[in-house]
Amino acid sequence: MRPGPVRPTGVPPTGGEVRDRLDVVSLGAGSGLIAVGGLLLLDQAGSLELTIGLAGALMAGLIGMILLLSGLNDDER
Amino acid sequence: MNEDPTNQIPAGDEPTQEQPGPEKPRRLLRSRSDRMLGGVAGGLAGYFGVDALIFRIGFGVSVFFGGLGALAYLALLLFVPAEEDDGTVGEAPIQRSRGLAVAAAIGVFILLASWGIFDGDPFWFGGGPWFFGGPLFLIALVAAAFYLLRRDRDEPTSPSGILTTIAIAIGSVIAVTVLALVAAWAGATGNGEPIAGVVIAIGVLLVIAAFRGGARWLIVPALALAIPLSAVAAADVSFDGGVGERSHEPAADSALPDDGYKLGIGRLMVDLRDLQWRSDSIVELETDLGIGQTVIAVPADVCVTGDLHAGAGLIEVGGEEEEGFDVSTRPVDGTTATPRLVLDSEVDLGHLWVVNDDDVNLDDDNHHDRLEDETNDGEMRDAMAAACAPDQSDRPASPQREGK
Numbered sequence: 058m059r060p061g062p063v064r065p066t067g068v069p070p071t072g073g074e075v076r077d078r079l080d081v082v083s084l085g086a087g088s089g090l091i092a093v094g095g096l097l098l099l100d101q102a103g104s105l106e107l108t109i110g111l112a113g114a115l116m117a118g119l120i121g122m123i124l125l126l127s128g129l130n131d132d133e134r
Numbered sequence: 135m136n137e138d139p140t141n142q143i144p145a146g147d148e149p150t151q152e153q154p155g156p157e158k159p160r161r162l163l164r165s166r167s168d169r170m171l172g173g174v175a176g177g178l179a180g181y182f183g184v185d186a187l188i189f190r191i192g193f194g195v196s197v198f199f200g201g202l203g204a205l206a207y208l209a210l211l212l213f214v215p216a217e218e219d220d221g222t223v224g225e226a227p228i229q230r231s232r233g234l235a236v237a238a239a240i241g242v243f244i245l246l247a248s249w250g251i252f253d254g255d256p257f258w259f260g261g262g263p264w265f266f267g268g269p270l271f272l273i274a275l276v277a278a279a280f281y282l283l284r285r286d287r288d289e290p291t292s293p294s295g296i297l298t299t300i301a302i303a304i305g306s307v308i309a310v311t312v313l314a315l316v317a318a319w320a321g322a323t324g325n326g327e328p329i330a331g332v333v334i335a336i337g338v339l340l341v342i343a344a345f346r347g348g349a350r351w352l353i354v355p356a357l358a359l360a361i362p363l364s365a366v367a368a369a370d371v372s373f374d375g376g377v378g379e380r381s382h383e384p385a386a387d388s389a390l391p392d393d394g395y396k397l398g399i400g401r402l403m404v405d406l407r408d409l410q411w412r413s414d415s416i417v418e419l420e421t422d423l424g425i426g427q428t429v430i431a432v433p434a435d436v437c438v439t440g441d442l443h444a445g446a447g448l449i450e451v452g453g454e455e456e457e458g459f460d461v462s463t464r465p466v467d468g469t470t471a472t473p474r475l476v477l478d479s480e481v482d483l484g485h486l487w488v489v490n491d492d493d494v495n496l497d498d499d500n501h502h503d504r505l506e507d508e509t510n511d512g513e514m515r516d517a518m519a520a521a522c523a524p525d526q527s528d529r530p531a532s533p534q535r536e537g538k
Binding site for chain 1: 211329339340344350353361364445
């Protein structure tokens with residue numbers, strides 16, 4: 058590995074370093090959970106009728122996405 | 135180890151801006167320097183000599199037109215190797231990690247299965263006990279994926295370390311189970327809104343934490359809340375009526391409750407064979423069960439009709455059965471045959487069984503398997519067809535019954 062540039066203490070991180078700290082798995086899972094939670098909230102409030110087909114597909118898609126992002130992200134580290 | 139000679143660039147011969155190396159074959163690689171997610175758009179831009187923004191917009195827009203672009207992006211992410219920092223070409227992610235290959239395969243499988251769920255006839259719920267054919271299979275897949283993804287990491291070797299790991303694993307499973315039960319209970323008792331709110335809050339926390347290194351452990355409790363709540367919400371499960379086993383044997387129409395029989399979780403048995411059935415009797419009955427089994431027994435010469443519904447599970451009426459999600463049936467709809475039982479029966483999750491058999495024993499300790507053995511679907515089917523025959527005058531008179 059080629060050594061990275063040395064950053065003096067106290068200097069704020071660059072955009073590239075901040076982007077390296079971005080955890081795509083947490084981001085994807087969080088976004089998916091917000092969407093699923095929103096649909097569940099609408100269903101519980103009576104504004105939406107969640108069917109078994111839709112709920113099953115949503116959950117399967119969410120889990121599949123998290124698994125894939127997890128696998129991809131581990132390899133990219 | 136990558137043995138493809140085209141993938142290796144000899145040491146000391148690294149390509150630079152000044153030495154483009156026209157003799158080297160052009161190859162599509164995911165960009166290490168120009169990347170937002172996986173470097174796919176940057177790699178395509180470098181390969182085709184255009185701005186990466188064009189590909190990023192293309193992938194983004196395509197998501198709203200069937201998602202083909204997203205699948206293409208995913209495929210490129212999995213199968214196209216990335217350029218390394220030292221200029222060499224690495225392996226494609228799917229070649230580099232067994233865990234990733236398993237995760238990708240499971241993801242594709244889940245995607246296909248979810249399409250099956252959309253079609254209303256998921257192949258993996260078709261055979262065997264419906265409950266163990268679906269959700270538990272999915273959970274087992276997730277568990278297997280986690281195991282395979284984690285197994286290559288450092289593991290404790292000391293006895294105390296192993297015991298600690300086991301204790302943490304057991305504690306985690308118990309905690310997740312408790313969360314799942316709380317979510318299911320809240321949803322079934324009409325208090326699911328706070329649980330949905332917690333799921334959203336965890337999602338927001340995850341998004342915020344993603345920019346600070348991530349907090350993946352939050353995913354597990356969030357799923358433990360979201361999955362049971364969505365299952366209960368989608369199946370319209372209600373726990374009104376309590377939990378346990380209820381057995382009712384009304385002897386007269388007047389003994390039937392106006393609002394019917396209800397049970398939250400358990401086994402609801404209604405034996406109508408001791409009712410005073412006359413040749414012109416029309417009896418209406420309502421039953422409502424959250425999770426479990428409803429058994430309604432009628433004499434063999436009584437026609438059964440009405441509305442029967444199961445959120446997820448199996449409905450059997452007079453030897454005929456239907457199973458799956460959101461199952462509704464109206465047996466011999468429109469019949470005028472008498473004596474007749476008009477049902478309005480609901481099972482959110484489980485088995486709704488109408489038995490037209492004079493001899494079968496419905497004692498409390500007569501469990502499901504024995505009940506199945508004692509009944510004959512063919513005989514019940516024939517009896518129901520005769521009982522619901524349009525011309526009742528052709529039907530032989532009912533024999534005098536002496537109870538069960």
